[in-house]
Amino acid sequence: MVSVFGVTKGAKGKSTERNDKQIAVLTAKAQEIKGEMKRVNVELRRIQERLRYYAEQQQRIAERARFEKQIREKLGRPRVEVKEVTNSGDEAQVLAAFEIIDYDHHNQIRAIYAGNLVFTLRNVFFLAWEIQGVEVKRKMEAQ
Numbered sequence: 001m002v003s004v005f006g007v008t009k010g011a012k013g014k015s016t017e018r019n020d021k022q023i024a025v026l027t028a029k030a031q032e033i034k035g036e037m038k039r040v041n042v043e044l045r046r047i048q049e050r051l052r053y054y055a056e057q058q059q060r061i062a063e064r065a066r067f068e069k070q071i072r073e074k075l076g077r078p079r080v081e082v083k084e085v086t087n088s089g090d091e092a093q094v095l096a097a098f099e100i101i102d103y104d105h106h107n108q109i110r111a112i113y114a115g116n117l118v119f120t121l122r123n124v125f126f127l128a129w130e131i132q133g134v135e136v137k138r139k140m141e142a143q
Contacts, residue, residue: 085118092129094119098140115140 078100085093096117102110116137121129 090123091132092121092123094121095137100140111142113140113142114138 078098080099081097083095083097085095087093096119098113098115098117100113102113104110118135118137120132120135122132124130
């Protein structure tokens with residue numbers, strides 16, 4: 001005779017048959033619960049992946065917003081014009097004109113900044129030039 005959950009199994013009687021059925025039902029329920037737990041765990045992992053994805057997207061959006069704010073608040077891309085003013089063979093002067101446009105948050109022009117530098121160059125070898133000096137002709141300021 002074998003004892004299961006405190007119930008003796010032995011000769012087939014009504015109580016042992018009833019106990020066998022209860023054990024079978026409980027085993028089936030346990031398997032059902034185990035399967036349901038697996039499904040819940042899979043769904044939980046999917047939810048966690050989605051939450052991670054949403055968090056990454058939110059971080060990217062926040063970074064993009066910071067980047068756009070910095071662009072709006074900073075000066076625009078500078079425009080530089082370079083023009084040779086004088087050239088005596090061994091020495092040359094080059095005028096560099098700088099212009100930067102500052103935009104407000106509505107993408108309207110807030111201010112235009114401009115300035116000029118004059119570079120004095122000396123020819124040291126064939127196409128090689130050395131900067132002798134830089135002179136600020138017009139300080140960079142709002143127009």
